[in-house]
Amino acid sequence: MSDNKRNQSIVDRIWNFFSSITLAVVVFTVISLTSIVGTIIEQQAEPERSIKLLSKMFGDAAPGVYKVLDALGFTNMYHSWWFFALLFIFAANLVICSLDRLPKIWKLVKEPIKPLNPEQFNVMPIKREAQLKAGPDEVKGTVEAALKKIGYRPLTRREDGSIQIYAEKGRHSRLGVYIVHFSILVILIGAVIGMLFGFNGSLNLLEGTTSSAAYQGNGTAYPLGFEIRCDDFEVSFYDNSDAPKAYKSWLTIIDNGKEVIKKEIDVNNPLKYKGITFYQASYGFSPNKDSLFRFAVMSNAGVVQNIQIKFGESFEIPGTKIVGKVAGFSPALGQDETGRLFTYAEMMNNPAALVEFTEGGKLKYKQWILKRYPQTWKVQDGTVEFKDLWGAQYTGLQVRKDPGVWIVYLGSILMALGLFAAFFMSHSRVWIKLSDEKKTAKVSVAASTNKNKISFEQKIDKFIKTVTG
Amino acid sequence: MDSSQLYGIASIAYILAMVAYISYLAFKNSTLGVIATTITAVGFVSHTLAFFLRWKEFYDIEQMGILRATPLTNLYESLIFFVWCLILGYLIIEWKYKNRSFGAFVTPIAGMALAFIDISGMSKGIQPLVPALQSNWLLAHVTMSFLSYAAFAISFATALMYLIVTTDDKKSGAYIFWTVALGTFMSVLIAMGLDFLTFKIAVKTPEAFIQSYLFKASYRSSSGAVVLISYIASAVFIFLIWKYGFILKKMITSFSISEDMLDDLTYKNIAIGFPIFTLGGLIFGAIWADQAWGKYWSWDPKETWSLITWFVYAFYLHARFLRGWRGSKIAMVAVIGFVCTVFTYLGVNLLLSGLHSYGGQ
Numbered sequence: 001m002s003d004n005k006r007n008q009s010i011v012d013r014i015w016n017f018f019s020s021i022t023l024a025v026v027v028f029t030v031i032s033l034t035s036i037v038g039t040i041i042e043q044q045a046e047p048e049r050s051i052k053l054l055s056k057m058f059g060d061a062a063p064g065v066y067k068v069l070d071a072l073g074f075t076n077m078y079h080s081w082w083f084f085a086l087l088f089i090f091a092a093n094l095v096i097c098s099l100d101r102l103p104k105i106w107k108l109v110k111e112p113i114k115p116l117n118p119e120q121f122n123v124m125p126i127k128r129e130a131q132l133k134a135g136p137d138e139v140k141g142t143v144e145a146a147l148k149k150i151g152y153r154p155l156t157r158r159e160d161g162s163i164q165i166y167a168e169k170g171r172h173s174r175l176g177v178y179i180v181h182f183s184i185l186v187i188l189i190g191a192v193i194g195m196l197f198g199f200n201g202s203l204n205l206l207e208g209t210t211s212s213a214a215y216q217g218n219g220t221a222y223p224l225g226f227e228i229r230c231d232d233f234e235v236s237f238y239d240n241s242d243a244p245k246a247y248k249s250w251l252t253i254i255d256n257g258k259e260v261i262k263k264e265i266d267v268n269n270p271l272k273y274k275g276i277t278f279y280q281a282s283y284g285f286s287p288n289k290d291s292l293f294r295f296a297v298m299s300n301a302g303v304v305q306n307i308q309i310k311f312g313e314s315f316e317i318p319g320t321k322i323v324g325k326v327a328g329f330s331p332a333l334g335q336d337e338t339g340r341l342f343t344y345a346e347m348m349n350n351p352a353a354l355v356e357f358t359e360g361g362k363l364k365y366k367q368w369i370l371k372r373y374p375q376t377w378k379v380q381d382g383t384v385e386f387k388d389l390w391g392a393q394y395t396g397l398q399v400r401k402d403p404g405v406w407i408v409y410l411g412s413i414l415m416a417l418g419l420f421a422a423f424f425m426s427h428s429r430v431w432i433k434l435s436d437e438k439k440t441a442k443v444s445v446a447a448s449t450n451k452n453k454i455s456f457e458q459k460i461d462k463f464i465k466t467v468t469g
Numbered sequence: 470m471d472s473s474q475l476y477g478i479a480s481i482a483y484i485l486a487m488v489a490y491i492s493y494l495a496f497k498n499s500t501l502g503v504i505a506t507t508i509t510a511v512g513f514v515s516h517t518l519a520f521f522l523r524w525k526e527f528y529d530i531e532q533m534g535i536l537r538a539t540p541l542t543n544l545y546e547s548l549i550f551f552v553w554c555l556i557l558g559y560l561i562i563e564w565k566y567k568n569r570s571f572g573a574f575v576t577p578i579a580g581m582a583l584a585f586i587d588i589s590g591m592s593k594g595i596q597p598l599v600p601a602l603q604s605n606w607l608l609a610h611v612t613m614s615f616l617s618y619a620a621f622a623i624s625f626a627t628a629l630m631y632l633i634v635t636t637d638d639k640k641s642g643a644y645i646f647w648t649v650a651l652g653t654f655m656s657v658l659i660a661m662g663l664d665f666l667t668f669k670i671a672v673k674t675p676e677a678f679i680q681s682y683l684f685k686a687s688y689r690s691s692s693g694a695v696v697l698i699s700y701i702a703s704a705v706f707i708f709l710i711w712k713y714g715f716i717l718k719k720m721i722t723s724f725s726i727s728e729d730m731l732d733d734l735t736y737k738n739i740a741i742g743f744p745i746f747t748l749g750g751l752i753f754g755a756i757w758a759d760q761a762w763g764k765y766w767s768w769d770p771k772e773t774w775s776l777i778t779w780f781v782y783a784f785y786l787h788a789r790f791l792r793g794w795r796g797s798k799i800a801m802v803a804v805i806g807f808v809c810t811v812f813t814y815l816g817v818n819l820l821l822s823g824l825h826s827y828g829g830q
């Protein structure tokens with residue numbers, strides 16, 4: 001062994017180093033252990049936060065410990081040079097290890113099953129024998145039929161005084177492991193392409209506004225190459241609760257001044273245009289003096305009119321002299337035990353408008369109208385349906401361009417196929433020798449499998465039973 | 470009868486079965502064994518009924534289609550499903566191998582999950598689905614993840630048994646490893662049992678149903694003396710297991726279980742769990758994240774820990790090909806793998822979310 005080592009060239013040594021499973025096992029361990037550190041120290045966080053956390057473990061030494069960790073890249077470790085180096089070693093290991101073993105496996109996969117000579121026959125791991133009262137040629141048909149029934153395609157060879165029937169199944173499943181390894185590379189490549197040529201940012205769009213750029217975490221603008229407009233945003237809730245049921249944005253893409261797409265998006269259902277995808281990620285409330293109250297007002301006589309007004313503006317109930325004016329607003333109106341009204345959230349969980357009704361300049365009555373509760377829409381002189389406060393909410397979009405994502409998906413499909421072949425399929429082979437022994441046929445069976453020997457043996461026994469009847 | 474009552478019956482059955490299986494292992498009385506299996510089977514039937522009943526209850530409330538109402542949307546429901554898979558897997562093994570001694574090692578895992586449900590103060594109610602959870606990918610992700618966790622749990626049990634059976638040198642690393650692992654596991658289980666007795670049965674306060682009492686009767690008690698005693702008791706307990714481990718070995722070997730069979734079972738369960746975990750846990754999880762948030766991988770602690778778990782099991786599979794890594798060494802890797810699995814599922818929520826603000830998601 002040591003002699004061998006001395007004679008090896010540098011290239012051989014590097015090759016051997018990278019083709020060993022031992023290295024793989026070491027890399028698994030190192031990636032796992034360093035990743036654990038990365039889950040304890042919050043990544044890309046404010047230094048003060050991390051120091052506060054560290055002081056729970058290290059006390060006064062925390063700032064020093066933080067400095068060391070920061071210098072080593074642990075505060076943003078999944079983007080650090082050494083983590084990339086680890087992944088690179090991992091990939092190199094995978095490639096070279098696979099190349100190293102591929103010729104042997106390839107030969108095995110390309111070469112179909114051959115009949116065995118007596119010595120080989122005798123050393124097969126699974127052996128069975130049976131006697132049949134019939135000539136070998138008659139038995140041959142039965143055996144072949146039985147093999148076909150369990151999914152084999154038997155071949156035959158006549159030797160002097162005997163017949164050998166042989167068959168195999170799942171030869172290509174031996175490639176499964178290699179497909180798994182290859183798929184990991186494909187996924188890594190897809191991830192790298194995404195990182196190099198992709199973009200990940202966000203965009204907050206107030207209802208009614210348009211943007212031609214998205215923004216990265218640090219505020220840099222990323223031009224989209226077209227414009228996107230938010231026409232509306234809406235949160236719907238489960239009945240009588242504040243549990244959100246759906247977040248929806250109505251978006252329009254404007255390219256070269258033309259509206260090209262109009263789409264309603266929600267979580268799990270994004271909008272895609274020119275390689276850029278817009279995901280519903282969050283939302284916010286930012287009312288201003290241009291926000292519009294949208295009401296559908298109906299008089300007691302049944303005349304309906306749609307109205308859009310700003311805060312403080314007035315409208316008339318159609319066909320009457322009654323004038324309404326929005327005098328108060330709460331995004332989330334609640335009531336405490338004493339019946340006092342208050343605003344319980346900063347989002348539009350339960351929007352309510354306080355509308356004052358006057359007749360001839362004199363206040364007649366005022367009423368809270370709640371968007372989510374139709375029973376509050378009825379007023380003395382008609383019905384005021386609160387449809388929306390528009391222009392007060394913004395939709396929070398996650399904006400992503402990732403030209404590598406389809407490669408990652410391709411790799412995932414490969415991995416699934418490879419894993420299936422590697423774990424749930426096996427390569428099994430059977431050889432059956434039929435020899436003439438005084439009016440009876442002696443059936444000798446030899447078989448092998450690369451996996452799950454016990455259940456394969458049971459299958460062989462069952463097979464022999466069907467043959468012997 | 471509603472689903473929670475049926476779940477209740479199943480939980481009680483599994484806890485009784487755990488006691489029965491452990492007594493069976495200790496006394497080798499075959500009547501005890503039959504009783505244990507019967508109770509487990511009764512629990513399993515009740516559990517299965519409960520699952521479908523809850524599905525229906527959820528469907529009636531949710532009104533969003535039959536698939537959306539699959540009761541696999543929160544911690545409680547997923548743990549219940551884990552126990553279901555675990556018991557199913559166990560019953561299959563018991564039936565195939567005609568051997569009941571595994572029960573003493575598998576049912577405590579179910580018992581632990583059930584105790585955890587009851588004392589950690591998690592919500593058992595049916596909650597409406599928030600928008601991010603309304604995804605078929607997520608459903609496939611959760612179902613397959615828990616299926617694989619159950620397979621890993623069984624491999625954990627058989628790997629521990631393997632270590633018990635194959636090591637007897639008190640100074641060897643493997644012996645110390647399994648005595649500490651088993652001792653810790655049992656201590657935690659006993660501590661949870663104490664929590665349950667103290668807070669759920671003895672002092673029934675109204676808050677008992679919403680507050681977490683995990684380890685409040687032992688390691689996290691408000692009384693310093695209790696904390697100290699708990700740790701000392703656990704240490705003594707581990708020491709006793711270390712001292713008298715050979716008795717356990719005798720018990721198990723008297724059930725005609727061979728080392729090879731245990732090693733093979735460990736491998737088989739990992740060989741089933743690993744591809745399911747890869748596809749369901751990692752790939753489907755990534756696809757869901759991609760669809761919902763526009764990022765298939767973001768290195769958050771949960772994702773990172775599932776990757777760590779994946780690496781540990783990859784380690785296991787590869788180490789089997791290395792000469793010298795046969796036997797007890799890789800059985801230890803299987804045990805560590807399940808510890809990582811549990812941490813991925815519970816530890817990240819309980820410990821790391823306390824450190825950071827990830828809890829919400």
Ligand code: HEM
Nearest residue numbers: 019020021024090093094097177180184422783786787790
């Ligand atoms: C996390 C990444 C990896 C995964 C998921 C993985 C997956 C697998 C799987 C599923 C098997 C089949 C095991 C079995 O049938 O029990 C296997 C075998 C193997 N792996 Fe990996 N692997 C990974 C990385 C590596 C690396 C880096 C190497 C480099 C040395 C490697 C070398 C091998 C070898 C040599 C085999 C045995 C192949 C055979 O049976 O001929 N693997 N791998």
